[in-house]
Amino acid sequence: MTRRTRERRFLAVFVVLASVIAGLVTVVAPSQPPSASAADASDFQPGYLISDANFFDAGAMSAGDIQSFLNAKLATCRPANGVPCLKDYSQATPARAADAYCSSFPGGQMSAAQLIAAVSKACGISPRVILVMLQKEQGLITEPTPSARQYSAALGQGCPDGAPCDPAFAGFFYQVYGAARQMQVYIKNPNWFGYQRGWNNILYQANPPDRSGVCGTKRVFIQNDATRALYIYTPYTPNDAALANLYGTGDFCSAYGNRNFWRLYTDWFGDPTVGQVTGEYATVWNSLGGSSGVLGSPTGTVVCINSRYCQQSFTGGTIFWFPGRGVFGVPSVVEAMWRNLGFIDGKPGLPTGVPVCVSDGTCAQSFDGGVISADGVGGSLVGLHIQYTWLAAGGVSLGGARGPEVCTSTGQCAQTFARGAFFSGGPATAVVGGVFAAWSASGMSGGALGYPAADAVCVSAGCTQQFGGGIIVASGANAQAIPTLLAQPYLAAGGVSALGAPLAPASCATSATCYQLFERARIDVIPSRGAIVTTGGFLDSWRALGFEQSGLGLPTANAKCSAVTCSQAFERGTLVGSPSNGVVAVNGQYRDVWTAAGGATGALGLPLSGDSCNGRNCSQMFQRGALVWTPTYGMVTVGNPFLQAWQARGAGSGVLGAPTAAATCTAITCSQPFEGGTLVGSPSNGLVVVYGQYLTVWQAGGGGAGTLGLPLADDSCNGRNCAQPFQNGTLVWAPASGMVSVSGWFLQPWQAQGSGSGPLGAPTAAPTCSSVTCWQNFEGGVLSGSPSNGVVPLYGQYRDLWMAAGGPGGALGRVLGPTSCNGRWCEAKFDHGSILWSPATGAVVVAEPIYGRWQAEGGPSGRYGLPTAASRTVGAITTQDFQFGNINSGS
Numbered sequence: 001m002t003r004r005t006r007e008r009r010f011l012a013v014f015v016v017l018a019s020v021i022a023g024l025v026t027v028v029a030p031s032q033p034p035s036a037s038a039a040d041a042s043d044f045q046p047g048y049l050i051s052d053a054n055f056f057d058a059g060a061m062s063a064g065d066i067q068s069f070l071n072a073k074l075a076t077c078r079p080a081n082g083v084p085c086l087k088d089y090s091q092a093t094p095a096r097a098a099d100a101y102c103s104s105f106p107g108g109q110m111s112a113a114q115l116i117a118a119v120s121k122a123c124g125i126s127p128r129v130i131l132v133m134l135q136k137e138q139g140l141i142t143e144p145t146p147s148a149r150q151y152s153a154a155l156g157q158g159c160p161d162g163a164p165c166d167p168a169f170a171g172f173f174y175q176v177y178g179a180a181r182q183m184q185v186y187i188k189n190p191n192w193f194g195y196q197r198g199w200n201n202i203l204y205q206a207n208p209p210d211r212s213g214v215c216g217t218k219r220v221f222i223q224n225d226a227t228r229a230l231y232i233y234t235p236y237t238p239n240d241a242a243l244a245n246l247y248g249t250g251d252f253c254s255a256y257g258n259r260n261f262w263r264l265y266t267d268w269f270g271d272p273t274v275g276q277v278t279g280e281y282a283t284v285w286n287s288l289g290g291s292s293g294v295l296g297s298p299t300g301t302v303v304c305i306n307s308r309y310c311q312q313s314f315t316g317g318t319i320f321w322f323p324g325r326g327v328f329g330v331p332s333v334v335e336a337m338w339r340n341l342g343f344i345d346g347k348p349g350l351p352t353g354v355p356v357c358v359s360d361g362t363c364a365q366s367f368d369g370g371v372i373s374a375d376g377v378g379g380s381l382v383g384l385h386i387q388y389t390w391l392a393a394g395g396v397s398l399g400g401a402r403g404p405e406v407c408t409s410t411g412q413c414a415q416t417f418a419r420g421a422f423f424s425g426g427p428a429t430a431v432v433g434g435v436f437a438a439w440s441a442s443g444m445s446g447g448a449l450g451y452p453a454a455d456a457v458c459v460s461a462g463c464t465q466q467f468g469g470g471i472i473v474a475s476g477a478n479a480q481a482i483p484t485l486l487a488q489p490y491l492a493a494g495g496v497s498a499l500g501a502p503l504a505p506a507s508c509a510t511s512a513t514c515y516q517l518f519e520r521a522r523i524d525v526i527p528s529r530g531a532i533v534t535t536g537g538f539l540d541s542w543r544a545l546g547f548e549q550s551g552l553g554l555p556t557a558n559a560k561c562s563a564v565t566c567s568q569a570f571e572r573g574t575l576v577g578s579p580s581n582g583v584v585a586v587n588g589q590y591r592d593v594w595t596a597a598g599g600a601t602g603a604l605g606l607p608l609s610g611d612s613c614n615g616r617n618c619s620q621m622f623q624r625g626a627l628v629w630t631p632t633y634g635m636v637t638v639g640n641p642f643l644q645a646w647q648a649r650g651a652g653s654g655v656l657g658a659p660t661a662a663a664t665c666t667a668i669t670c671s672q673p674f675e676g677g678t679l680v681g682s683p684s685n686g687l688v689v690v691y692g693q694y695l696t697v698w699q700a701g702g703g704g705a706g707t708l709g710l711p712l713a714d715d716s717c718n719g720r721n722c723a724q725p726f727q728n729g730t731l732v733w734a735p736a737s738g739m740v741s742v743s744g745w746f747l748q749p750w751q752a753q754g755s756g757s758g759p760l761g762a763p764t765a766a767p768t769c770s771s772v773t774c775w776q777n778f779e780g781g782v783l784s785g786s787p788s789n790g791v792v793p794l795y796g797q798y799r800d801l802w803m804a805a806g807g808p809g810g811a812l813g814r815v816l817g818p819t820s821c822n823g824r825w826c827e828a829k830f831d832h833g834s835i836l837w838s839p840a841t842g843a844v845v846v847a848e849p850i851y852g853r854w855q856a857e858g859g860p861s862g863r864y865g866l867p868t869a870a871s872r873t874v875g876a877i878t879t880q881d882f883q884f885g886n887i888n889s890g891s
Contacts, residue, residue: 010316025890039266041243046202047221049262050129050272055226057126057276064114065292066127069268070141078144083151086112086140091512093173096122101184105177123180130155130176136260155179179233186229195231197222202237202754204253215239215253234258236884270297270315279318280327281312288329294357294369295329309344322350331355331363333400337372337379346370348381356396362418364396375400375418385413387424389877393420393430416444429455435465442481460498475501475519482506486516486523489531493521520548522557533560537583538568538575545610549585561674565600578606585610589635590620590627603639611844616675617658619651626651630658630675637662641671641680645687656689669704682710689714693739694724694731701741708743721762723755730755734762734779738847741766746776746783749791759795773808784808797843798835811847825860836860841868841883849889850880857887 054060061069070087075174077085083088093115095107102123110118120127135141137151154175158166168177195202200222205215218237222228227679231237234257241250242259249256265272269291277285277298280528285712291297296315304310310321317331322344328340343346349368355556358364370381373396373547383405384434390398399418412425420432421444429452431439445451450468457464462475467844470483473496480502482490500519508514515524521535522542532555534542548554553571560567566577574595575586584607586594597603605623612619619628625639626646636659638646643683652658656677664671671680677691688711690698701707709727716723729743730750742750742761753760761779767776775784781795782783792815794802805811813831820827825838833847844867846854857863865883872879 038262039246041246043266043271044238045257045273046237046258047227048223048226048273049230049258050265051275052226053276054226054272054274055126055129055229056124057128058120058124060290061117061120061127061292063111063114063117066116066131067111068292069131070113072709073141074144076144080145081148082727083146083148085144086134086144089172091115091171091173093118096177101181101188102177108463112172115173119176119180123177123184125180125183128265129183130180132261132264132268133179134176135264136257139200149174157182169219170332172262182233183229186232187225190225190228193232195222195228195235197224197228200231202231203255205236207254210253216704230261231260234261274298277312277319280321284319284327284329285314294331294355294363317355320351325350329355330365333361333374333376334365335365335377336373338367341372341381342431358397360399362396372397373401373417378402379416380415381403382414383407383413383422385424388427389422389424390415390417390420393422393432409703423452431456431465433463434477434479435463436470438472438474438479438481439467448483459497460502464491465497473501478503479515480505482512482516483508485512485514485525486531487716489523489525489533490516490518493523493533499523499533517867526554526855529556532556534559536567537577541575541583541585542570545585550585552585562600565606567600576607578601578608581608583606586620587611589629593627593635593637594622597637604637613652613671617652618656628652628658633658633660636660638672639663641670641681641687645679645689646674649689655691666704669705669710680704680711680733682712684713688712690724691715693733697731697739697741698726708741718757721756721758723762732756732762734764736779737762737764740764742776744786745774745791749783749793750778753793760793770809771805773814775808784815786815789815792816792818794819794828797837801843801845802828802830803836805845805847812845825866827860834859836866838866841866844868845870846880847871849878850887853887853889854880854882 006498021517067087074085074087077088079085079088089112090110093105093107096105098104103121105122106116106632116127116130119125120130121158133140137156138146138154140146140150140154143150151172152170152175153165154172155178157175158169161177162828165827190196194200198221199222201217203215203217205209207213218239220231220233220237236255236257238259239250239253242254242256244250246259246263264622274297275557276282281302284634285293285298288294289384295317298312298314302310302312309323312319317329318335319329321327330351332480334355338346338348344350347369351367353366355363355365362373364371364382366371367381370384371387373379373382373390378400380401380403382401385405385407398420402416402418405413407417408425410425412423414421414423416422420430420436421439422431423429431452435456439447439449439452442449448469449472450661453466453468455465457472459648462473464471466471470481471487471491472479472481475496478501482502483506485508486506490499499521503517506514506516512527513525515522520539521533522539523533524534531599534555536559536728538559542550542552542555545552552573552575552867556569556571558568559575565579568575573591575583575585581603582855586607589612592609594602594604600606604625606629608621608623610620617628617630619626625637625643627635627637627802629635638659646654646656647658649656655676656679660673660675662672669681671678677689677695679687682688690711694715698706698708698711704710708729708731712722712725712727723730723732729741730746731739731741733739734756742763744767746767750758750760750763756762758761759780760783764777764779766776768777773785775782777799781793782799783791784807786792794815798819802810802812802815803843808814812833812835816829816831818828825836827837828835833845833851835843835845837843850871852869854862854864860866864885864887867880867882869881877888877890879886
């Protein structure tokens with residue numbers, strides 16, 4: 001490229017830059033109007049609270065301006081009882097026809113901002129006045145939790161001191177419209193009201209509270225209609241105490257309404273008594289957003305300086321007029337730098353374009369000598385060598401310059417801005433946005449990263465920029481530096497597109513040992529292992545466990561996959577992918593035993609969850625088993641066929657607790673012992689648990705190969721006793737008798753009577769045998785063997801009388817059959833007698849030597865009837881009484 005070609009290109013670039021800046025007429029206003037100067041009580045004029053021009057300026061704010069103002073004044077809203085904050089308020093408003101005081105009002109659904117703007121236009125009152133009055137009356141502008149009452153009396157319209165509010169004015173619309181209209185009533189009917197322009201005696205305080213009139217009045221010269229209207233609306237003036245504490249309270253005689261109106265207006269919109277902006281100044285001011293724009297409200301009138309220029313000051317800058325050049329608005333941040341650089345006689349010269357501002361308060365403006373970019377911290381002219389790159393990278397959005405462009409003798413130039421830096425001396429390089437923020441945090445060119453090596457490369461996921469000592473990756477609001485040690489594996493693995501942006505700075509123990517966390521990965525560089533990239537579910541699980549502070553420690557290799565799973569090895573464990581449960585950690589002894597059993601393709605299969613502890617034991621579940629650890633028994637496997645039965649009983653937290661040994665098998669069954677019992681395989685009933693005293697008694701009897709055989713079901717309880725059935729008997733436990741077996745002769749008859757829930761209840765002792773029979777006692781009776789009738793139950797008093805008579809070896813002998821009843825009496829028959837019961841006689845034994853004589857006479861249906869008392873023996877004679885006589889052995 002020839003020198004002439006380069007010059008033409010540079011000139012074109014500069015023209016483009018200048019025309020872009022100079023030609024912009026749309027100004028980006030700050031997110032909220034610039035703050036006005038705080039009110040000073042010494043400026044308060046009791047007879048001139050606000051100029052008529054400001055009071056009646058209905059176009060001072062649009063509905064959008066009002067909404068922005070409300071949003072800025074209340075950052076946090078906490079509505080209660082369905083009452084919104086003012087910035088969020090809306091309502092249906094009625095239409096109003098024009099009258100002598102207000103033009104027609106359209107009505108319809110309106111937000112608070114729209115309603116205020118429409119009322120201002122209809123009634124000719126400044127929206128600023130309405131906003132200030134809403135704050136001074138009910139605090140609605142800044143109230144985060146307004147009440148319905150605050151809206152109902154929003155402006156105090158129709159609410160005279162000491163009297164209830166007029167219901168005709170209740171509600172937000174009626175308050176705003178009514179108050180604005182009332183102001184016009186005051187203005188257009190001056191003779192209707194006590195306060196007039198000129199001298200007036202104005203109260204300091206209302207009555208009440210000043211019932212005795214001790215506070216008095218102040219003589220005030222009201223200078224204009226707007227001030228007169230405010231005093232009619234709020235008929236008090238502040239005393240010296242109220243003005244001495246402008247933002248607080250004074251004394252008993254202090255009133256605050258008009259003081260607060262003046263103070264709020266001043267704080268929010270500037271001096272209410274300042275005059276208007278007119279002519280060409282007004283054209284420029286309005287094009288820059290008026291009082292809501294970058295220049296804010298006027299603070300003075302036009303002043304001319306030595307015929308060289310004229311100016312009018314505003315809260316946020318100055319409007320200048322130069323002969324032959326015209327009128328230009330210059331924001332304060334730009335004006336400060338302009339004056340710093342020599343003002344109109346310095347390098348910048350005169351302005352050539354309108355300011356361009358962004359929401360953080362940074363402004364840029366073109367001058368004869370270049371572009372000034374400035375913010376609240378600083379600014380300078382944008383260097384000529386980097387102007388094009390600066391503009392292409394965002395221009396004013398990069399913030400104010402942090403000093404002038406600096407160039408070396410070899411033609412290399414650099415300039416730094418609040419959010420960017422630029423280098424030339426070849427193709428210009430920009431460091432901007434999040435990359436710039438991270439580079440600044442690292443010490444810029446003096447830090448570990450050094451100088452940029454190339455422009456950033458951006459994809460949808462973020463931007464990556466190379467530096468001498470690594471890279472910086474920015475994605476959204478997140479930007480971090482990645483040192484070369486980690487940058488190489490990061491870029492090799494796909495960079496920001498594959499792994500996401502870094503979430504935190506790199507952590508390096510030494511120059512050769514580092515790690516860094518990214519959105520979708522963590523990279524560890526360890527000298528003995530190289531670079532290890534942990535991603536996906538392995539990253540999520542490792543993070544959830546606490547990274548290297550967890551039981552896993554650091555990774556020892558990248559993840560690897562087989563036909564059934566993927567896994568990643570760590571120092572003290574392994575992360576394993578499970579199809580149904582995601583990634584699961586297998587740590588310590590769990591890993592050692594699982595690996596010894598064949599890992600994912602072995603006896604246990606894939607892990608289903610991480611290990612857990614219950615204060616008694618710890619366990620980890622796998623597809624086909626569980627590993628359970630206790631301090632006493634160490635690590636024991638619960639596999640098939642015991643796993644499901646153990647889990648059904650609460651696993652390690654249930655009645656069985658942890659296994660104490662591995663499962664064993666014999667020719668007839670398999671079993672596994674646990675802390676709380678043993679799981680035993682039953683051919684017909686599957687797996688059954690035997691625990692506690694059941695286990696002790698069963699094992700003492702020889703276990704599955706012993707007298708009881710295999711268990712048929714778990715134990716069960718009925719509220720009276722508990723029992724567990726076995727092949728050859730049942731073990732029954734009751735509080736009174738403890739554990740007793742029912743087996744042999746007695747098992748089936750006992751079961752036929754309802755087992756432990758039947759009338760016999762639980763056994764109270766083991767069976768007893770004599771030379772003629774065997775019997776077994778139960779809570780509710782006895783089972784006794786009879787040659788002709790098998791095993792027969794005997795209940796209650798029958799059992800008690802029989803046993804009292806000596807049982808099967810006594811006077812009655814063996815039981816011959818079940819007790820029988822005919823509706824009048826019941827009878828239990830024995831070898832040598834009977835026990836009869838009737839409601840009238842109760843239970844009575846009839847035995848030899850009386851029994852035979854009585855039976856010969858027809859028994860209970862015969863001559864003597866039922867026995868009424870037991871037999872008695874005197875000497876050699878035995879006698880027994882019956883219903884119809886007595887029988888003795890001698891008769």
